[in-house]
Amino acid sequence: MEFRNLADLNITGLLSVFNLSFSDYLVPFHLTLEQLTSKINAEKIDMNLSVGAFQSNQIVGFILHAEKVEDRKRIVYNAGTGVTPEYRGQGLVRKMYDYIIPMLRDRKTDILALEVIEGNEPAIRAYTNLGFKISRKLLCFKGNIETKETSSEINVQQLDHFQWKTFKSFWDIEPSWQSSVIVLDQMRNDLVILGAYEMTELVGYAIFNPAIGKVYQVAVNKENRRMGIGAKLFKVIGEMSAGSVVVMNNVDDSSENTSQFLRKIGLENWVSQFEMANNINIES
Structure with missing residues (x-):
């Protein structure tokens, strides 16, 4: 070999x-x-x-x-x-x-990182034996979006570029690799960026690939939550997907509000993964 x-x-x-x-x-x-x-x-x-x-x-x-x-x-x-x-x-x-x-x-x-499906015990054991440790659990959702009437005061429009400084200020959790800034920048031409505005202020956003029905990121400004902004963004995504199944992978399970919201709009947690990391440069 x-x-x-x-x-x-x-x-x-x-x-x-x-x-x-x-x-x-x-x-x-x-x-x-x-x-x-x-x-x-x-x-x-x-x-x-x-x-x-x-x-x-x-x-x-x-x-x-x-x-x-x-x-x-x-x-x-x-x-x-x-x-x-x-x-x-x-x-x-x-x-x-x-x-x-x-x-x-x-x-x-410094760090090796990977994801492994929960329940894949042989792989989890193998990675653990190599020095990897579970850092967090990630939930994968899919389904047909079901949204009710949303706030008419929120206007959703497509953005022509990523506004990462503002977007990151909305984050509670760090995206996994496949939804990270470095990856989405490479995929820009395949993605639709939706911005939710209250008057002229950007208060939420979503990043969506309509060709494969995949939502990569969605976040709302901390001061503007529970106002129907997420529902408004997903309503637009649902309209763009024309009733097809929508997927959102690797939602940090520590974000219980996000998981509850996704279930509320019709998505189900169909599989989960563990993110694992191995610090191979601990001497430094």
Whole structure:
């Protein structure tokens, strides 16, 4: 068995092993070449920091990594780990980490982060044994939006750019990687940014991809909550989605008000994940 980074791997070869690895996952899914390419670009996956396990020059396992520097911390995010069914039970995930972690330490990486589905006990045990600890629980919601009459004093309009300084002032919790600023900036052309205004003041916003029915972020100014602003934003999202199912993933379960609100408008928590982190540079 050989381990090396994925800089020279053809994306078609990665697609094949990716789909085979996730074909019997707890939540099975299948990507097209276009979708995998979009994932790599949007999530800023770096093939030089990603690693594969190769048997006779054939890839049979992988870890896809992305990187960002935030608050003077270098964070490497596991955007996907897979091992084909035939090669499971051989400790390949640990071996791939054993291969790549020294290189990440050389880059002064502080934290490794990932998400794992609640109930995937083998994966949770494997990551725990590697030094990862659960940092928070993330809830994934989906359903058809059901909103009642909303405040006529709130005007929702599309914005032409992200207003991150204002948006962040509305946050109670930090978005997960796939809904983070660094990722959404890459996806700008696919997204609709909705701003909710009271008179001329921006008091709430939502970021939505109408092509796939996915809400990435929604937040309301702390002083303007319980005024129907979130409902107004989701009413517009519901109209844009034309009755199709809407998804909002990775809602921090510590935000009970958000979870209650999403259930109230018709979405259900259909699966949950744990965010896990491993500080690999504790000596610094």
